[in-house]
Amino acid sequence: MKLIRYGMPGREKPGLVDAHGVLRDLSGVTPHLDLPSLGLAGLQRLRRIKPESLPRVRGTPRLGVPFTGISKLVAIGLNYSDHAAESGMRVPTEPIVFMKATTCITGPNDPIELPPGSLKTDWEVELGVVIGKTAKRVSEAQALDHVAGYCVVNDVSERHWQAERGGTWDKGKGFDSFGPIGPWLVTRDEVPDPQVLSMWLDVNGASRQRGNTATMVFSVARIISYVSECMTLLPGDVIATGTPPGVGLGMKPVPQFLKVGDVVSLGIEGLGAQRQVVVPG
Structure with a gap:
């Protein structure tokens, strides 16, 4: 699974990249890709999502850091x-x-x-x-x-x-x-x-x-x-x-x-x- 955050700085949305390289919007599933909150269990839940069920993101938005919660x-x-x-x-x-x-x-x-x-x-x-x-x-x-x-x-x-x-x-x-x-x-x-x-x-x-x-x-x-x-x-x-x-x-x-x-x-x-x-x- 390839997780991503896209949008203007400070306003990024969560997404994932499917097997065909298409960016999909994850914001209907989780508001943030916050690893302290998600952890390994949360990532496992996200892996069960069918990417084709998610909305396709149009255009070429700016890409942010792909996850949040970096303490070090x-x-x-x-x-x-x-x-x-x-x-x-x-x-x-x-x-x-x-x-x-x-x-x-x-x-x-x-x-x-x-x-x-x-x-x-x-x-x-x-x-x-x-x-x-x-x-x-x-x-x-x-x-x-x-x-x-x-x-x-x-x-x-x-x-x-x-x-x-x-x-x-x-x-x-x-x-x-x-x-x-x-x-x-x-x-x-x-x-x-x-x-x-x-x-x-x-x-x-x-x-x-x-x-x-x-x-x-x-x-x-x-x-x-x-x-x-x-x-x-x-x-x-x-x-x-x-x-x-x-x-x-x-x-x-x-x-x-x-x-x-x-x-x-x-x-x-x-x-x-x-x-x-x-x-x-």
Whole structure:
């Protein structure tokens, strides 16, 4: 099941995308796609709905974040060995955990706002894992039982603030618009193995990132288990699980970063695609 929210910011309606790619209105069934309220049981009830029984949505409305109730956006750094190499860093022996501010979260096709004076704003396509059941110190074997589904995340990053301004990475990761999520929440039953998903990102139509979740240093199950030792994960929380090589920071001979007018397109196999235009912040 592919769940979606569509409409103007703050006025989004719930919907789903049927097997033919048609957007259907879910507002007659549930007023909100609120994972803290729905949880895994609520998603199971929604799966019993026949999509053809729902009204078809006409036109091409704006897409919002596909669900609400995100209390935390947790991210994992350097989780692909080849990305660690291009960044000039060692492959971690434990997951590197940092946080992205929830105020950075936007719809999948909303613009990226370039911070004033930005020197090194970069792109990162990532698999997002959406929690559906409270996870506290869960085992790796049980970790995926706590997943509601998966989505595409662009972990937009300002590298100067991230690495050269002192302190933690969080500063360069939390600017407004630096967390596009969507277009869909694809429920877990449609992604039997999250470790076999191809992913890609282009800038202005030129290929930048190509990868596969098979090459993660730490698997999705390992990440959920590890993070749940540090903090309780709640329904609706999102974990961005790291990015493959091809970021602007790693380009040779000269790193390349985003500028106003650039267009970023990205996607993950089975999870849909995003498109963002870079605008002044």
